[in-house]
Amino acid sequence: MKSTSVFDATLIQLPAISQEKGNITAINSNIEVPFDISRVYYLYDVPGGAARGGHAHIELQQLIVAASGSFDIILDDGIVKRTFSLNRPNIGLYMPSGLWRELDNFSSGAICLVLASHEYSEEDYLRTYSEFKEWKNE
Numbered sequence: 001m002k003s004t005s006v007f008d009a010t011l012i013q014l015p016a017i018s019q020e021k022g023n024i025t026a027i028n029s030n031i032e033v034p035f036d037i038s039r040v041y042y043l044y045d046v047p048g049g050a051a052r053g054g055h056a057h058i059e060l061q062q063l064i065v066a067a068s069g070s071f072d073i074i075l076d077d078g079i080v081k082r083t084f085s086l087n088r089p090n091i092g093l094y095m096p097s098g099l100w101r102e103l104d105n106f107s108s109g110a111i112c113l114v115l116a117s118h119e120y121s122e123e124d125y126l127r128t129y130s131e132f133k134e135w136k137n138e
Contacts, residue, residue, distance in 0.1 A: 002136055002138065003098070004077060004096050004098035006077045006080050006081065006099060008099075009084070009093060009094060011094075012032065012091070012094050013091055014092055023089075025089060027063070027092075032063075032092075033063045033115060034061070035061045037115045037116070037117070038117060038118050038119050039116040039118065039119050039120065040114070040115055040116070042067065042111055042113045044110070044111045047106075048106065050104075050106065051104040052102075052104070052106075052112075053103040054101075054102050054127075055101070055126060055127050055132075056097075056098065056100045056101065056126040057097050058097060058098070058123075058124050058125075058135070059097050059124055060116055060121075061094070061096055061116070062094075062114050062117070063092040063093070063114070063115040064086065064092060064113070064114050064115075065092040065093075065112075065114075065115075066086035066088065066112065067089050067111040068110060068111040069087070069106065069111060070107045071103055071104065071112060072086075072104055073093055073103050074104070075099050075100070075101055077100070077136070078132070078137070085105075100126075
């Protein structure tokens with residue numbers, strides 16, 4: 001969505017069932033996340049100091065969770081930037097479409113879990129910041 005703002009991205013507290021033997025969090029389509037989950041993937045073994053992301057999506061929505069460790073997500077709507085630090089496996093960042101994102105500051109052993117509203121489609125990506133800015137201003 002071209003009119004999406006960084007303030008449309010929100011942290012979502014996911015349900016955590018805590019027991020003496022450990023914790024569990026379940027995530028369901030259209031309950032904990034506001035979309036049907038079509039794809040799940042995760043980033044891991046990201047070298048310290050490396051950045052990921054550096055793109056925007058035209059239609060794809062995501063819920064991003066630090067399943068282990070921590071990392072930062074810098075969002076940009078073409079006007080305002082906002083940074084979220086994820087470091088708990090029961091807190092997810094809801095990412096609507098139409099925002100530029102960069103992920104960095106990965107801790108050692110961090111796992112970035114992503115629940116996506118669509119299957120992979122290269123046509124949904126805006127890969128350069130100039131392309132993103134042009135699309136936002138159309």
